[in-house]
Amino acid sequence: MLSQDTVTVTINGAPVAVPSGATVAVAIVLAGQACRTSVSGEARGPLCGMGICFECRVVVDGKLHCRSCQLLCEPGMQVSTEN
Amino acid sequence: MSREAQHHFEVLVVGGGPAGMAAAARAAECGVRVGIVDDNLGLGGQIWRGESGDRRKTEASKWAERVRTSGVNALCGLRVVHQPEPGVLLAEGLNGCCELTYEKLVLATGARERFLPFPGWTLPNVMGAGGLQAMVKCGLPIKGKRVVVAGTGPLLLAVAAYLHKHGVQIPVICEQANWSDLARFGLALLASPGKIVQGVVLKRDLAGVPFAANSWPLAAHGHQNLQSVTISRAGKSENIPCDYLACGFHLVSNIELPLLLGCAVDDNCVQVDDLQMTTVSSVFCAGEPTSIGGVDLALIEGQIAGLAAAGRTIEAEAWFVARQRARRFARLLDRTFPLRSELRSLPLSETIVCRCEDVSYSRLRQYSSWRAAKLHTRCGMGPCQGRVCGPATQFLFNWNPDSVRPPVFPARVETLAAIAGPVQLPHSEVIGGQ
Amino acid sequence: MSNPTYDVVVVGAGIVGAACADELSRRGLRVAVVDRDVIGSGATAAGMGHIVVMDDSDAQFALTRYSQQLWQELRHELPDDVEFEQCGTIWVAADEEEMIEVRRKQDYYGKRGVPTEVLDPTALQSLEPNLRSGLAGGLLVPEDGVLYPPCAARFLIERAQQRGATLRLDISVAQIGLGQVRLTDGTEISAKIIVNAVGAWAADLTPGIEIKKRKGHLVITDRYPGFVRHQLVELGYLKSAHSVSGDSVAFNVQPRRTGQILIGSSRQYGADHKEVDSSMLVRMLQRAQEYMPGLAHMSTVRTWTGFRAATPDKLPLIGPWVNTTGDKSIFLATGHEGLGITTSLATARVLVDQITGTKPEIPIEPYLPSRTAKEYAHA
Numbered sequence: 001m002l003s004q005d006t007v008t009v010t011i012n013g014a015p016v017a018v019p020s021g022a023t024v025a026v027a028i029v030l031a032g033q034a035c036r037t038s039v040s041g042e043a044r045g046p047l048c049g050m051g052i053c054f055e056c057r058v059v060v061d062g063k064l065h066c067r068s069c070q071l072l073c074e075p076g077m078q079v080s081t082e083n
Numbered sequence: 084m085s086r087e088a089q090h091h092f093e094v095l096v097v098g099g100g101p102a103g104m105a106a107a108a109r110a111a112e113c114g115v116r117v118g119i120v121d122d123n124l125g126l127g128g129q130i131w132r133g134e135s136g137d138r139r140k141t142e143a144s145k146w147a148e149r150v151r152t153s154g155v156n157a158l159c160g161l162r163v164v165h166q167p168e169p170g171v172l173l174a175e176g177l178n179g180c181c182e183l184t185y186e187k188l189v190l191a192t193g194a195r196e197r198f199l200p201f202p203g204w205t206l207p208n209v210m211g212a213g214g215l216q217a218m219v220k221c222g223l224p225i226k227g228k229r230v231v232v233a234g235t236g237p238l239l240l241a242v243a244a245y246l247h248k249h250g251v252q253i254p255v256i257c258e259q260a261n262w263s264d265l266a267r268f269g270l271a272l273l274a275s276p277g278k279i280v281q282g283v284v285l286k287r288d289l290a291g292v293p294f295a296a297n298s299w300p301l302a303a304h305g306h307q308n309l310q311s312v313t314i315s316r317a318g319k320s321e322n323i324p325c326d327y328l329a330c331g332f333h334l335v336s337n338i339e340l341p342l343l344l345g346c347a348v349d350d351n352c353v354q355v356d357d358l359q360m361t362t363v364s365s366v367f368c369a370g371e372p373t374s375i376g377g378v379d380l381a382l383i384e385g386q387i388a389g390l391a392a393a394g395r396t397i398e399a400e401a402w403f404v405a406r407q408r409a410r411r412f413a414r415l416l417d418r419t420f421p422l423r424s425e426l427r428s429l430p431l432s433e434t435i436v437c438r439c440e441d442v443s444y445s446r447l448r449q450y451s452s453w454r455a456a457k458l459h460t461r462c463g464m465g466p467c468q469g470r471v472c473g474p475a476t477q478f479l480f481n482w483n484p485d486s487v488r489p490p491v492f493p494a495r496v497e498t499l500a501a502i503a504g505p506v507q508l509p510h511s512e513v514i515g516g517q
Numbered sequence: 518m519s520n521p522t523y524d525v526v527v528v529g530a531g532i533v534g535a536a537c538a539d540e541l542s543r544r545g546l547r548v549a550v551v552d553r554d555v556i557g558s559g560a561t562a563a564g565m566g567h568i569v570v571m572d573d574s575d576a577q578f579a580l581t582r583y584s585q586q587l588w589q590e591l592r593h594e595l596p597d598d599v600e601f602e603q604c605g606t607i608w609v610a611a612d613e614e615e616m617i618e619v620r621r622k623q624d625y626y627g628k629r630g631v632p633t634e635v636l637d638p639t640a641l642q643s644l645e646p647n648l649r650s651g652l653a654g655g656l657l658v659p660e661d662g663v664l665y666p667p668c669a670a671r672f673l674i675e676r677a678q679q680r681g682a683t684l685r686l687d688i689s690v691a692q693i694g695l696g697q698v699r700l701t702d703g704t705e706i707s708a709k710i711i712v713n714a715v716g717a718w719a720a721d722l723t724p725g726i727e728i729k730k731r732k733g734h735l736v737i738t739d740r741y742p743g744f745v746r747h748q749l750v751e752l753g754y755l756k757s758a759h760s761v762s763g764d765s766v767a768f769n770v771q772p773r774r775t776g777q778i779l780i781g782s783s784r785q786y787g788a789d790h791k792e793v794d795s796s797m798l799v800r801m802l803q804r805a806q807e808y809m810p811g812l813a814h815m816s817t818v819r820t821w822t823g824f825r826a827a828t829p830d831k832l833p834l835i836g837p838w839v840n841t842t843g844d845k846s847i848f849l850a851t852g853h854e855g856l857g858i859t860t861s862l863a864t865a866r867v868l869v870d871q872i873t874g875t876k877p878e879i880p881i882e883p884y885l886p887s888r889t890a891k892e893y894a895h896a
Contacts, residue, residue, distance in 0.1 A: 021222060023222060026222040029223060034207050035207075047471070048210075048214045049215065459668060494817055502799055
């Protein structure tokens with residue numbers, strides 16, 4: 001179960017605190033941001049929650065196409081929206 | 084590079100949900116060397132996500148305990164992507180890949196939600212029903228939020244009950260099935276004692292939550308994210324402001340890996356014999372991929388497959404009667420929740436159907452096959468590999484899916500390029516101690 | 518059943534058949550196109566869509582150059598989904614021996630008006646920073662390009678249809694000959710001329726043609742915009758394409774407009790099944806990683822195979838089919854191996870010139886089917 005401790009990650013430059021054990025997708029939704037911009041320019045966020053739809057893709061610490069719903073937040077992670 | 088690690092098991096189970104856990108535990112309890120591989124961070128699959136470590140004696144924690152104590156090797160964070168040669172599976176993790184070999188294989192790859200397109204379905208905060216539940220289990224604060232739950236299937240009620248318990252306001256649950264099918268479902272469930280208990284619990288958990296049959300979403304509205312949903316209820320449209328829409332239309336089996344291995348499939352379900360063996364020798368299949376039938380059936384099929392894989396045919400046969408009973412529920416599900424034709428008219432011309440490549444309904448409508456549409460519009464060529472748009476287009480246009488090629492899940496170049504090597508590295512990704 | 522009569526029936530709605538239908542209709546001929554599957558479903562769907570001049574032989578150069586120029590003329594009419602990009606080709610040299618080949622090519626192209634630029638290692642690195650260091654250089658051919666073939670084939674067929682051509686898909690041809698095309702549903706189509714543009718299966722339709730299937734593999738990645746800017750081909754590709762037997766791989770990478778990277782290439786003879794061959798995949802991807810190590814961490818989304826139509830002398834068959842029966846109704850437009858996309862437009866011109874008795878723009882003897890039928894008497 002999720003603990004009471006928090007982890008702080010950076011989403012598009014802004015710090016976001018989430019419960020320890022939360023996924024990056026949760027952090028992005030909490031921050032009110034979209035995960036990515038689609039081919040035709042739409043804002044997109046998580047859909048399936050289980051790692052198969054690829055809508056939750058973000059750039060994490062420079063790495064492209066990370067499925068944020070499958071990634072735990074680690075202190076200091078730099079996350080940005082995929083365009 | 085060479086495949087970083089190689090693991091050999093007498094019985095390898097792919098998929099760490101209820102069916103997989105049951106198969107693995109049973110086989111290991113027979114003294115056989117068993118491995119279970121799953122791409123999530125821990126075992127439990129979707130329905131038991133995060134519950135394996137539950138201190139209460141739930142079904143999930145009991146099976147997790149059995150998996151642990153029977154000595155099953157759990158390889159979490161690994162996704163099977165390819166079968167480079169018979170008897171060898173290639174799996175990829177965050178930091179490397181590994182080769183899994185086996186004498187018997189049990190495929191327990193589970194199911195995923197079916198998503199159907201409607202105007203606004205691509206807005207952030209429109210999620211699957213199971214999708215939103217998974218997000219909450221992974222830490223999304225939801226207390227006090229307004230969530231419309233819509234779609235079809237028993238998953239809606241389970242999700243609504245879960246959300247309600249976590250302080251969510253649910254303006255309505257919209258079930259597209261009609262009242263008489265639902266009533267028959269309810270009555271038929273009376274035949275199963277376990278289901279009566281579940282029903283009573285659900286009724287209590289959902290006290291006060293409005294439920295509408297013959298109801299479905301018409302459109303989701305919002306600027307950068309969801310603000311409200313228009314639903315059809317009693318033949319009229321209603322607009323409901325909300326924070327999230329949890330919307331899923333029942334489940335589809337994950338049959339990509341069975342197809343890659345050459346297992347025969349009928350009507351999107353893997354064909355198995357009485358011992359849960361597929362048409363490929365040494366390959367068993369259990370749980371949702373054989374037919375969408377819920378947890379109880381998955382646990383029984385998993386146990387039969389695990390016992391059969393361990394060579395314990397007589398013990399496996401002892402479960403046949405229980406499976407027969409549980410299969411009645413599966414057939415009931417099928418009959419109760421077929422998708423109504425009105426759902427085919429939900430998308431407008433410009434509604435996006437393939438979300439990876441942003442292909443609209445009007446562009447797809449002109450093609451007479453999945454293959455033609457794929458080739459000419461790129462629908463299905465994105466990273467979801469048709470897992471979202473495939474079932475949607477099958478329903479909308481009656482298209483049949485294509486054959487499956489590796490990788491069955493996106494995989495890094497270095498993984499597909501990895502050669503079988505004699506190198507055996509001692510470490511392996513074993514996360515998932517619950 | 519009614520027997521519609523056409524001037525020409527084109528069997529095969531791939532890029533070559535489509536180009537032929539387009540050109541035939543442009544010149545006022547009544548055309549029908551027939552295909553057993555969807556538009557562009559064979560090698561057209563599988564190939565890389567590279568438009569490239571090649572110089573294995575003067576005849577190959579002539580056809581590819583002519584066709585490349587036709588694509589240039591057409592480019593502004595192509596719809597967006599054809600994704601035409603004049604990204605150019607860089608032939609990559611790994612060592613001094615390959616640089617000799619670079620200079621030979623530059624000389625050859627230079628004499629024939631094809632602009633090229635020799636790249637030293639610094640220039641190569643600055644144009645393509647993700648190529649590994651330590652390469653000897655390369656040759657840039659800026660007028661080469663890429664496109665998405667199934668949509669190009671569809672565009673050409675639609676143009677033909679706008680001029681009155683008819684199209685029948687999802688129907689197989691049982692037999693052709695003596696001005697008749699018999700379909701498997703029993704329909705017969707009469708035409709003065711029947712064009713076999715069926716590609717790798719051409720010999721099934723016209724027994725006796727020397728066409729062999731040459732299987733290839735491709736892999737496409739997720740989107741990584743800017744990683745590759747030109748179509749990159751190792752000079753060793755030529756050794757692969759040259760060999761008449763055996764399995765081979767070569768480094769061949771293409772940027773798609775989506776930002777996805779297409780990775781090839783492989784060649785196999787005698788492999789008749791379309792399943793992905795894991796060992797070929799491994800060899801091909803390892804070769805690619807050798808040239809571009811950064812590919813290693815990229816996510817691949819799909820792999821697939823296709824069959825090129827290969828002839829013994831590596832030139833296509835364009836013109837009347839010569840046989841013992843004296844049947845003069847069958848023409849061939851097939852055998853394009855890895856150059857179908859490139860040479861489709863020129864193939865159509867050369868074919869239709871012969872049908873209409875127009876003087877072709879280039880000498881056509883090297884492509885005539887009669888060159889292979891020496892033992893048959895000329896009618």
